[in-house]
Amino acid sequence: MLLKLRRKPLTIATEDDRPKNRKSPERRCVATGESLEPQKGLRFVLSPDGELAPDFTGKLPGRGAWVTASRQALEMALKKGGFARSLKAGPKVPSDLVDRVEAGLTKSALSALGLARRTGDAVVGFEKVRTMLRENGADVLVNAADGGVDGRRKLANLASEITVVELFDEAALAAALGREGPTVHVALKSGAGAQRFLREARRLEGFQNPTD
Incomplete structure (x- = not known):
């Protein structure tokens, strides 16, 4: 159902592109101890009953602990007690925490895609997508992972200089975009909507497919 994010050159903002007086805050991964930019990590907080809970927006109140957005890093942090040290408390860990995180990252990415559609920053359908490309x-x-191979290949050939995302199936795309029929191809125009979606898609892809 969930496949891959094909990485290609794109115009996503980097630290060098941002105003010099607006330094992006950094956090430290509780699994590896390495410096971590918020958009590349996951924040966790304690719920009112002491349960470890993911904070996908990074804005929930309370003391937070950060971990690199990968399944491997999350499992390492849980195994080594990284959250307990950072949060100054021994949190209750749900047995399905890893699955909850993956589901939440998926929801965040699809929500960003739906928002892009509602703000007019996305087009849907083979012909409209081909024209934009x-x-x-x-x-x-964005191609549905279970979409027809021929259509995906034709559009991917036109998208040689942009990022191609194939993380979701037709049903998931249709639900995110508020459509009843099959939804196989979506294109996002350059702008904030595309950047927002890419940040979420990259966190999801990194969680599902960590690299060494």
Whole structure:
């Protein structure tokens, strides 16, 4: 159902592109101890009953602990007690925490895609997507992982200079975009909506497919 994020050159903002007087805050991964930018990590807090809970927005109140957005890092932090040290308390850990995190990351990415559609930053359907790609107006191409191979290949060939995301099936895309029929191809135009979706998609892809 969930496959891959094909990484290609794109125009996502980097630290060097941001205003010099707006330094991005950094956190430290409780699994590896390495410095971590918030958009590349996951924040966890304690719920009122002391349960370890993911904070996908990074804005929930209370003391937070950060971990690299990967299954491996999360499992390492749980095994080594990284959350207990950072949160200054021994949290209750749900048995399905890893699955909850993956489901939450999936929801965040699809919500960002749906928002892009509602703000007019996304087009849906093979012909509309192909037109946007030919006019070089797209920043991201989203193909359903279970969509037809021929259509995916044709559009991917037109998207040689942008990121191609194939993390979701047709049903998930349709639900996110508020459509009843099959939804196989989506293109997001350059702008904040595409960048928001890419940040969430990359966290999800990194969680599902960690690299060494």
